[in-house]
Structures are given as structure tokens and as C-alpha cells.
Amino acid sequence: MCGICGFTGKLPDSKEVLTRMMDRIIHRGPDSAGQFITDKAAWGFRRLSIIDLDHGSQPMFNEDNSIVIVFNGEIYNFMTLREELKAKGHVFRNNSDTEVLVHGYEEWGTELPKHCRGMFAFMIYDRNKDLAFGARDYFGIKPFYYGVIDGNLVFGSEIKSILEYPGYVKKVNTEALEQYLTFQYSVLPETFFKGIYKLAPAHSILFKDGEVTIERYWEPDFDIDENANLDELVDKIDAQIQESVQAHMISDVEVGSLLSSGIDSSYIATVSKADKTFTVGFDYDKFNEISYAQDLSEKIGTQNFSKLITEEEYWSVLPEIQYYMDEPLADASCVALYFVDKTAAEHVKVVLSGEGADEFFGGYNIYHEPVSLHGYQKLPKGLRRFVGKAAEMIMPEGMRGRSFLMRGALDVEERFIGNAKRFSVKERKKILKNATPAKAPWKLTKPYYDKVKHLDDTTKMQYIDMNFWLIGDILLKGDKMSMRHSLECRVPFMDREVYKLAKTIPTKYKLAEGTTKYALRKAARRHIPEATAMKKKLGFPVPIGLWLREDKYYEQVKASFESPAAQKFFNTKELVKMLDQHKKGKLDNSKKIWVVYMFLMWYDVYFVQEKVSFN
Template sequence: MCGFTGFIGNTDNEFKVLKEMMDRIVHRGPDSSGKFVEDGVALGFRRLSIIDLEAGSQPIYNEDESIVLIFNGEIYNFIELREDLVARGHVFKTHTDSEVLIHGYEEYGTDLVGKLRGMFAFVIWDRSEKKLFAARDMFGIKPFYYAQMNGTLLFGSEIKSLIPHPHFLKEFNENALKPYLTFQYPVMNETFFKGVYKLPSAHYMTFEKGHVEIKRYWSPKFKPSNQPLEELVDEIDDVVRDSVIAHQISDVKLGSFLSSGVDSSYVAALVKPDKTFTVGFSDENFSEIDNAKELSNELGIQNISEILDADTCFSKLPEIQYMMDEPHSNPSIVPLYFLAELASNHVTVVLSGEGADELFGGYEDYKTAPALKKYKKISRLIRKPLGVVAKWMPEMKGKNFLIKGGLPVEDWFIGQAKIFSEEEATGIVNSDYSKSLKVKEIVKPIYDQVKHEDDVTKMQYLDLHLWLVDDILLKADKMSMAHSIELRVPFLDKDVMATASKIPSKYRVNHINTKYAFRLAAGRALPKKSANRKKIGFPVPIRHWIRTDKYYQEIKQYFTGNAATIFFNQAKIVALLEEHYQGKKNNGRKVWTIFMFLVWYKVYFESDSLPFVETNSDQIKQLTKI
């Protein structure tokens, strides 16, 4: 819907500073802007018009203007909330969903966030109490960053919006690099910019008299039901259909992203928009366009697609990393950037299938292979020591089998990405960057909340808190908003979660399939082939690109450049690149993870300036010219 930024603290030229901050995120809201500035408090808003196009501009005030709001997202149950608030005497000035937050805060206080159904990040400033209240949605669909620097609280939808403030201290966080090399995404609450933090999903923040306080307001819980499978499948289909309807509220054109997977296919089949959008690569096995077109034809929908090439993708890598704010090496960010660009030529809102895997058990890692099941029948007294020894063995066939068969899930599962092992990451970074949190210290607080659950639930719980928030949803928000479109994710809905939590693990993952009960529900809207198609993800041929001389040479320039010597053992990372280029090993993901970090660092720390207005490729190319 939009983006916001702001600060609390005495600032010279506060109107000018706020405008510069807002200009950094004009891509999030090109339709209009709004400001509130008073006594050292500044709130800035950029609007992408979706609901109540005429009267929905922000900031929004209550009746006596004692409370002011800036908000990013959509509240899907705003009509019910509005009716309750009107009945309690509140007077509304607009028909936008945003206004229920103002009156809801007046009526319910901090309990407001527990009543919301939607995706959101917002800031409310109480002018009478001199108090800020801010919150982020339960799944972390919308981002929220904050920092306290030089006596000023800074906050915004994107980190780049904080940088123009004169009190902002741009400093690299040396503790962020090593965990990133393992997870492929920024996994800690403190970002790659020292002193800049993410407000965690399902948390709210208050700021009063210089003090920040953060509290959790919701936590996912799995409570399996004894209901018959057919009854559970009925509930899944009912709640998904209801959520998809709720997520279609819009006064602008709406479409749907479509891969060959069951998740986006289910959404597209229920929405039946005029258009679906798909991208792929010409490389064999790296495109889902044919499957997407086939389903679209069956549904009577126009599928608009684009085939991407390596030159186009490489030319946009600096801009992609700029838009992401922090280094992010999930290769799927690249096609997602172009998919959002493709859709933006036709619609303003798109629905997508993110979240179904985490809620309903969709990843292959959640399955136990038949051979592993047999192995686990052997006494744990034998399996455990073999698993412990295997953890310290070099990469070889059978290593993961022994680890998974002998050690508890908490000791080996860290989510859907594991690029470098902790030992490998420590071995390639210079000593100043090796002292960050250990992987175990990052995952343990999450696992501690589900000590007594089964392994499938533990893995889903970890993915809900790390992978979903900081990889899947972060890239979905940043890449869609880079092209001024709003991405909605109907599976990540509080009512859908309530149903998903009832599904026993045997109906989430079993010997037949992942997302077993979910696929049965999807089969009521989809052809059987689409409902049961194996998950592909968003395949990107990076391993082939890196073995092409042109891109190998480009990456090598980064690996042998000055920045690489600051952070890495240069000989080791060049060796990784050479092994891959020569076909001796498949180091593609490892090389790409280092490469993306160095591209990001060049954009944010080696360039003399950053664009203050809407980013375009010419600006980025100029900033990152080698």
C-alpha cells in the first residue's frame, strides 16, 4: 500500500530532512505523500492508492486530531471493526481501512493489534501523551526498522529512508556477516547497519520519554485435532476461500503471480483474475512458464510471461541489492524482481502463494525418507555417537543421513537454507567478523518454545520465525514495492493459521506427499496434476552463469577487490570460485552468497552517494561502476 518514515528528536531543517527521507522510498508510494511535523516529531508517508482512492491519504487523525497515524499494509476485517467502533461512538471521516487503526487504538489500546486481520506496520503518535505506539503484523509480512542514534528515534519501512537523517550513523555491523553466510539472509534483529533493528513480527513497540519497550502480542501454536481428515480438508478449503475473498478488497486492478506449484495455483484458481504473471529462464529445467500457461488456459485466464536472460539479470543485481536494504542471496530474488516489474505494467495489486509451506508442511526437509525411518529403529545409543562424529566429518555421501538419524532436529535443522556450515563460514571470514552469534544461539530460543512438539512441528515453527519472515516475506515485500505494486499473501491470515494449527503432522507430511491435507483441499479447485505437482521453488541457473567466462570474470573482480580483502580470506574465496568455474565442485550457492554481499557493500558503503529519489538502473550502474 505504501511506505513511511520518520523521527522523534530535535532536528535542524526537519521539513527538509523528512522530505529527503521520504524521497528514498518514493517507489513504495508514487501516488501521493503526506507529512506531520511538530515539536521534534516528524512522520512522513508515501502512498500507493489501493482503497478509497480519493480520501485515503495519510497521515490520518482522530476526531480532535490528538492522535496521528501513518500505516503500511491492508486491514482485511476493517469493515467489521469499523461497525463496532461506530457503535461505540467513533466518527469516521473516510472509507479507508487505515482509519480503523486510529479509532481502534483509542478504544482498545494496545489490544488493538490482536483484533486485526491483515498485513501491517504502522506508527501512531499520541500528541497529548507524547507517546509513540508502533506494531508489525503477526507473520512479518510488512517490514519495520528503527534505530536510536544521537538522541533521536528513527523509524521506517526501509532502512534506506533513515540514512539521510543527520543523526544517522552509517556503520557496518561486523556481527551480521558470518550468520548471513550460513543462512543466506540477514537473520538477526540487528541489521547489517550497526544500531538499526527490525521490529520482530507479532510485536509492538512503545516509545516514551526516550525509552523503547517491545512486547510480543501473538505466537503461533499448533494444537492438532482428532477430527476426521475429510472434515479438516473441508475446513482448509473453506478458510482459504474466505481469506482469498478478503484479500481481493481493492479499488484498483488485481492479478495473481503463478508458478507451477500448488500454492500459487490454488490462489489463482480461486481468484480467477483477468491476468496471471510468470517468468522463467531459457535454460532447461529452469522455467515454470509452460505449466503456468497450461493451468491459466484451463481456468480461462490470460497468462503473461517473460523469459529472462543472464545479461538482463546481472545488469540489475546492484539495484536489487539496493532495494533489499541488506545483503540477500536467495537466487529467487532475481526472477521475483522481474516478475513484479512485469505485473506492474498491468495491475497494482497481486496475490501470491507465500506461507502455505510453513503453515501446512510443504518442504521436503520435513519428510523422513523410508531408509531413514528404518535406520531410526536402531538403538539411539548407537545412532547418537555416529551422528556426533558425522557433524565433524568433511562433506561426503552419507554424512547428512548419519546426522539426521542420530541427532535431534534441533542440532541439524536451521531452516530452508544452509549455505556455509558454521565452521566453513568461520574459516573464510577475517577475525574481526568471526565473533558473532553462533548458529545454535540463534535457533535455540525458538526451539525452546516447542520443546515437547514433534519434529515436523519444530521445523515448521523455526521456519515461521526465521525463513518465512527474513527470506520469503522480506524479498516479496521489497521486490514488489520496488515496482510500486502491492503483494498480498492470503495463506498468511490469522483464520487460515487457526485452521492450519489443527492439522496433525501425519496429515501435513507423510509418505504420500508434503502438504497432504492442503493438497486435498486445493484439489477441489485445481486439476489433479496441479494439486499434486512437486514443489520446484523459483529455480535460477546461477551455477551455469558462474561457469560462463563473462560472469566468472565479473564475479572475480569483486572477489579480488579491496572490499573482499576487508572481510574475507581472499585466497579461500577465490579458490571457491575457481573450483566452481572449472567444474571441480558445485560451489554455486556459496559463490553467489559472497558475491551478493560484495555487491550490496559496494552500493551502500563504497559509493559516494545514494539516490535520493526513485531508483533507476542508470543511477545504480553509475554508483556501482567497477
């Protein structure tokens, strides 16, 4: 696990610029550093040593130094690929997965990513062809940012390294801001920094003669087997999860496991037989999962390390969180991840985590919605539209049944944009000071819905989450919070072999007996206690709503909402009104408040204080 950065072309001070770019991401790889600099390219690398500790340094070259690579991630099938490439005549000088990519590019060229099983973001410079070629893994586990600045391609594992490139001028992307208000994360290809882009998962990038070419090399789909036998399916799931976990355990250093009270992390921790597990909770009974994790750890014979997060600690690290996230993210559980990763990093270099199980196996509670709405949606669409509009106009916000009538009036393509939906188009226009060309959210999701229009509504929702929520929120915070503490986080559910099986599961085996991801739960019950396997999905519960009603935090957020930065982007009276409604208990506006507050926190770090650094 590492950090990569670099640029094509030559600057008068290429070495100094590259060093600054590398220094901004030193947390991703504090063990060592490497550079490759010519008149045509400057590649930089920060290393966190995990595999082939003695010989895995980068940049890495082929035999004649005509191909050079910097690579962030792990290739779990690298030993298989290594033998295949050796049989084709390639000669290896070390045992790292990085060298497999070098020779893989020699053999397969731009088809290389299709051969890889793992999490990865890499950039290759081909000196003979004078081109740069890179790729991001299938599901977007590892980040990859890029921009074309003064005719040169500039790239990095994190945006902050690109900010060190001298030709880049920082400017807020207000269209990204407007979409963020709805999604709670950065959803557009162009980031919050104008001119800097995210390479999408399962895409490659080629830069030659000043031109960028982006191509998709793989696309998730569904091949549902309605005739599948449940018991046989559960056997296959359990076998595949165990195989994936073992593949993700490959390491020359100790591997631990994150552990909450839920099925996903419990399943992974038990199957992995990790010696150490790590858990956090808050000093509120309903927001504390530590006792659950400790009980399971005792049952499976592993040592549990836990951290109770105080509210003072939580609020104090918010600026640091937004710095390491690069872009605003309003997921309150980021802080929980920050502290559990910090705790883990005190003991191990690698942890396993349960991300992806909900999207692959149908785990979110919202996936029940099509079932809940089924009776209501038998009514004529016109009648439902009328009832929904009437409920919106007549029933007070927050009144029981209002959301059901409004959401049921809409088709899934209109109502579901992913696991989070904060401000409506009308609401975000009301609080923003200046208009932007931002599209309605459903226009962003429509191309994805079009690809799965033949499937049932629950599977459609999974597909949307896989292409939006999972990438923009879940995996991103998992990477950024772990790497902030120089910790490698591996996600065995997020594996192409696991997905090959998950995509065949019919909805009747995802939603059954009043629960979600039913088939996965049955597989997990073979290893973990029944109560844990059947426990309702919680996520990382955080008491934000309670805190925002306390005078101390109310005043803190209010000051931010009335600040010069807030006045630049928002109608601040509307922000304070929203905050006051929550403080008085009239409405639970906590999630909306948090979206705005986290943007303002991020803006202060990157545009007001500017050169702030927490390294």
C-alpha cells in the same frame, strides 16, 4: 500499500530531512505524499492508492488532531472493526482502513494490533501523552525498521530512509555478516547497519521519555488435532482458503495473481478468478515454468502475461536488487520475483501470491527428513555420533550418503536451523578475516525449539521456518521486490484465520503418499488439475550453478572475491579456492559462492558507491 518514515523530536531542518527520508522510498508510494511536523515529531508518508482512492491520504488524524498515524498495509477486517467502533460512538470521516486504526487506538490503546486481521506496519503519535506507538503484523509481511539516534526514535519501512537521518553514521554489523553466511539472510534483531533494528513480527514498539519498550502481542502455537477426520479437514481448508482469498480481494483497483507451476499460486489464482496472471522463467528448459502457467491460465479462463529472463538481464539487475533489499539476501530467486513483479506492475496495482503455504501446511521437501532418518535414528545416539564424525572425516564432500550419515547423527534441534543452511560455523570462521562474537546458529534457534519441544520433529521444523526463514527471506523479498515496482503483494495463506486452522493439522495429514502438505493438496484438487495439485515443490528454480561455471561469470565473481572490499572482510584465497572447485566441477559450491557474492554486491552499493539510487 505505502511507505512510512519519521522521527521524534525536532531538527533545525526537520522538513528537509523528512522529505529526503520520504524520497528514498518513493517507489513504495508514487501516487502522493504527506507530512506531519511539530516540535515533538515528524511523520512522513508515501502513498500507493488502493482503497478509498479519494480520501485515504496520510498522515491521518482523529477529530481533534491529537492522534496522528502513518500506516503501511491493509486491514482486511476493517469494515467489521468500523461498525464495532461506530457502535461505541466513534465518528468516521472516510471509508479507509487507516481511519479504523486511528479510532481503534482511541478505543483500545496499545491493544489495537490484537484486533487487526491483515498485513501492517504503522506508527502513531499521541500528542496528549507525548508518545509514539507502532506495531508490525502477526507474521512479518510488512517491514518495520527503527533506531534511537541522538535520543530520538527514527523509523521507516525501509532502512534506506533511516540512512537519511543526519545523526546516523553507517557502520557494518560484522556479527550480522557472520550469521548471514550460515542463514543466507539477515537473522539478528540488529540489521547489517549497526544501530538500526528490525521490529519483530507480532511485536509493538512504544517510545516515551526517550525509552523504547518492545512487547509481543501475539505468538504462533500449535493445537494439533490427532483425531481430525481428513475429509472434514479438507472441507474446512478449502472453505477457509476461499474466504481468505475473497478478503484479500478487497480493493478499489484491479487485483491480479502471480502464477508459477506449483500448487500454491495455482490454487490462489484459480479461486480468486483474477483476470490476469503473471509468470516468469529462464531460458533453460528445466528452469522454465511459463508453459505450465499458460496451460493453467487457459483452463481457468484468465489472461497470462509472461517474461522469459535472459542471463544478461539476470546479472545486470543484481546491484539494484541488493539496493532495494536494504540488507544482503542470497536467495537467487529474488531476481525472478523482481521481473515477475515488474511484469505485473505494467498491468495492475495489486497481486495475490502463494507465500506461507509451505510453512503453514508442511510443504517443504526437507520436512520429510524426520521420516527418512527414522530408521537410522533408532541406533544409539553415541553410535550415530561416531558414524557421523567418521563420515565427515573420511567421506569426500559431496559423496552420496555423507550428508545423510552426518545429519542423522544429530537431533533435529542441532541439524535444522531453517530452510537454508550455507556455511557451517567452522567454514565461516575459515573464510572470515576477523572474529566476531556471533553465536552458533543453534543457539539462535534454541529458544524457539524450547517452545515446541513436546511436538514431533516435522512440526518443530515448521515452527523454526515460521520464525526464521519465512520472515527473513520469503516475506521480505516478496515485499521489497513488489514495492520496488510500486506493486502491492497480498498473501492469502498468511492470514490469522488460515493459521487458526493450519495449526490443528496433524503431521499424518501433512506428509502422506510420498508428498508434502497433503491435506492442502486435496483441497486444491477441487479447483486445479491433479497434476498441478500433486506437483513436487520446486520454488523458483534458477540456473546459478551453471552460470558460475561459465568463464564470463566466473571471472566477474572472481574479481569481486579479490577486490579491496573482499580483502577487508574475508580470507580471499579461500573464496577463490571455493570458486575454483565449483568451476572445475569438483563440488557444487554455488549457494555458498552466492552468499558471499551478494554481500559484496550489497557492500559496494551501500558503502563504496554510497549515494547510489535506482529510483
